[in-house]
Amino acid sequence: MKEEKKKIQTYFSITLGLLVLSLVYTLSIMLIDVRPIGPQGSVVGFAGMNQYFHTLLSTNMGLYDLTDWLSIPVLLIVPGFAITGLVQLLKRKSLRRVDSSILILGGFYVLVFSVYLFFEFFVVNYRPVLIEGVLEASYPSSTTMLVMCIIPTAILQFQRLISHKxxxxxxxxxxxxxxxxxxIGRILSGVHWITDILGGILLSTTLVMLYYSADQWINSKAHQNHKQ
Known part of the structure; x- marks a missing residue:
């Protein structure tokens, strides 16, 4: 019991550490080596590093379109788990009997899309290229963040839901x-600054760790109640 409690505390400590790191990283992009190197004179943090990688990789709009299309199946995972939760609700006739991990996953999706919307309005960086003549927000890479949030949590769900090893x-x-x-496709497409991709990975890691910590905590509570 004590070991399990200590594990969960460690998970939440790691989550907190990742959150602090994400905040420091985001603030650093807003304050360090900020120069107008983007389209239409848009300013970019870590300008030297970003400019180097953008020049190195150039822009591949075909790869950009491909990764956009390939993100659709990833997004379909979200309603897939929503349907799983609904089926459990209809069968078990009580929200309390729906798997706690599915309910937590629903809350996780709300949080992820809230973070996505936040950065659409609170712009840290703009893209290094115009998309159909429009200068769009680029930090964090939304495709990277959504993929790296949805797929790892789906893998955790499949560990429970798929019995065949x-x-x-x-x-x-x-x-x-x-x-x-x-x-990798998003990096090579060159439609984001490299720091935007790294930011997407860091933020998604933080969010997934929060989901995992909450899931483990709820499961631990359920096991304790079951034993009692």
């Missing part, structure tokens, strides 16, 4: 490779 391993491996290729 080999099938589960194949699906989770595919999901991991898919997420990795999406992030």
């Amino acid at each position: 080999n099938l589960r391993s194949i699906i989770n491996a595919f999901c991991g490779i898919y997420a990795g290729l999406m992030v």
Whole structure:
């Protein structure tokens, strides 16, 4: 019991550390080496590093379009788990009987999309290229953040929902490779500054760790109540 409690405290401590790191990183982008190197004179933090990688990678709009299209199946995972929760609700006839991990996942999705919307209005960086003539917000890379939030939490769900070990391993491996290729594709497309991609990875890691910590805590509470 004490060991389990200590583990959960460690998870939340890691989450807090990641949150602080995310805030420091975001503030650093807003304050360090800020120069007007973007389109229409838009200013960018860590300008030297960002300009170097953007010149190195250039821009590949075909890859940008491809990763946009490939993000659609990832987004469809969200209603997929919503339907799973609804089916459990209809079968079990009580919200309390729906798997706690599914309910926490629903709250997690709300948080992720809230963070996405926040950065759409609170602009840290604009893109290094115009998209159809429009200067769009670029930090964090929304595609990177959504992929790296949705796929890892889906893998955690599949660990519970898919009983066949080999099938589960194949699906989770595919999901991991898919997420990795999406992030690499987004980097090579050159439609984000490199710091925006790194910010997407860091923020998604923080959010996923928060989900995992909350899930483990709720499960621990449920096991304690069951024993009593």
